[in-house]
Amino acid sequence: MTTASDPLIQLDRWQAEGRKTALATVVSTWGSSPRPVGSHLAVSDTGDFAGSVSGGCIEGAVVAAAQEAIASGQAKLLEFGVTNEMAWEVGLACGGRIQVLVEPVAA
Amino acid sequence: MKLALLKELQREIAGKQPCATVTELAGSRQALVTTAEVRGDKFLSADQLAEVRKRLASDRSGVIDEAQLFVRVYTPAPRMVIVGAVHIAQALAPMAKLAGFDVTVIDPREAFARSSQLSDVNAIVAWPDEAMVEVAPDVRTAVVTLTHDPKLDDPALAAALQSPAFYIGALGSRKTHAKRLQRLAVEGFNEADLARINGPVGIDIDAITPAEIAVSILAQVIATLRAEAI
Structure with a gap:
């Protein structure tokens, strides 16, 4: 659907402005989760973001991880959910579990 | 990346x-x-x-x-082709757009097709048989006829039946629909072809207003799209 590509268009705009960016993507879900596999969140080095990977529950943590990925140049696989032993201070209120891949956009 | x-x-x-x-x-x-x-x-x-x-x-x-x-x-956005820029189309087109569909409205009547409520969707001002050639429905296209005028609906339905469109729906009462099927049968469409047409169109939610009917149609289109994807 067209809406899914909007975060990619935002990435392009930021890149054109000379900003560093990362792309977060839902790669797996278990149980109920608010956004389907493939959902994108585009993040800039200044913490601006577009799109969504959870409908608000974990965006803050994903944005922070994305900024780290931009700084380190390394992709990272994040996991959120009720079974997650406080690795993050956030979780999904719906009781689901999701994996999010955060990739820096590199030249 | x-x-x-x-x-x-x-x-x-x-x-x-x-x-x-x-x-x-x-x-x-x-x-x-x-x-x-x-x-x-x-x-x-x-x-x-x-x-x-x-x-x-x-x-x-x-x-x-x-x-x-x-x-x-x-994948590219699924398409919805609406025949007849009538009241229901004015509700259905923006709703379908919101749900992610690439919407096209066909109506040969200039004043209808260019109505302000449809200003932000593709409009084709032409007879449905010509317009449907241009649209060329594929497996990711839904075709909905709303004029309940056989002159406009029938050629559009005939073109839709000859295409792989994943959804075909036609507005009209059971009586209107039965007559429509008879006319299409005379044109050479068999029972399996005619079974592809959802008529009366939409899921049954006792819809009354144009917006309610649009919800019922959009719900049926989405249900069909998602069922096909599995």
Whole structure:
């Protein structure tokens, strides 16, 4: 659907402005989760973001991880959910579990 | 993701070409798979590529190969072709657009097709038989006729039945629909063809107003689209 590509268009705009960016993507879900596999969140080095990977529950943590990925140049696989032993201070209120891949956009 | 690959991905999406990215979850290599070729620095085995193409065809993103690779499928927006720029179309077109459909309204009556409520959707001011050639419905297209005027609806339905459109719906009461099926049968369509037409159109929610009828039609179109994807 067209809406899914909007975060990619935002990435392009930021890149054109000379900003560093990362792309977060839902790669797996278990149980109920608010956004389907493939959902994108585009993040800039200044913490601006577009799109969504959870409908608000974990965006803050994903944005922070994305900024780290931009700084380190390394992709990272994040996991959120009720079974997650406080690795993050956030979780999904719906009781689901999701994996999010955060990739820096590199030249 | 490499910037060059991101640019290529955006070019494919802008060109409305189905494609998929394949990403290593424990590395950083990545491939871009289109219907014609594979690009990028990630080599895919024949088995992996077959699985990616299967997912591309059924629009299913997800992990493959014991969760080592992630496949993200990008397909162009499904289309909805509405015949008749009538009241229900004025509600259905913006709702379908909101739900992610690429909407086209066909009506030969200039004043209807150019109405202000339809200003932000594609309008084709032409007779449905000509317009349907231009639209060329494919497997990701829904066709909904709303005029209940046989002059306009019948040619559009005939064209839709000759296409692989995933959904065909026609507004009209049971009586109107029965007569419509008789006319189409005379034109040579068989029972299996006619069974493809959802009529009376929409799921039964006792809809009364144009907006309510639009909800019932859109719900049926989405249900059909999602059922086909599985």
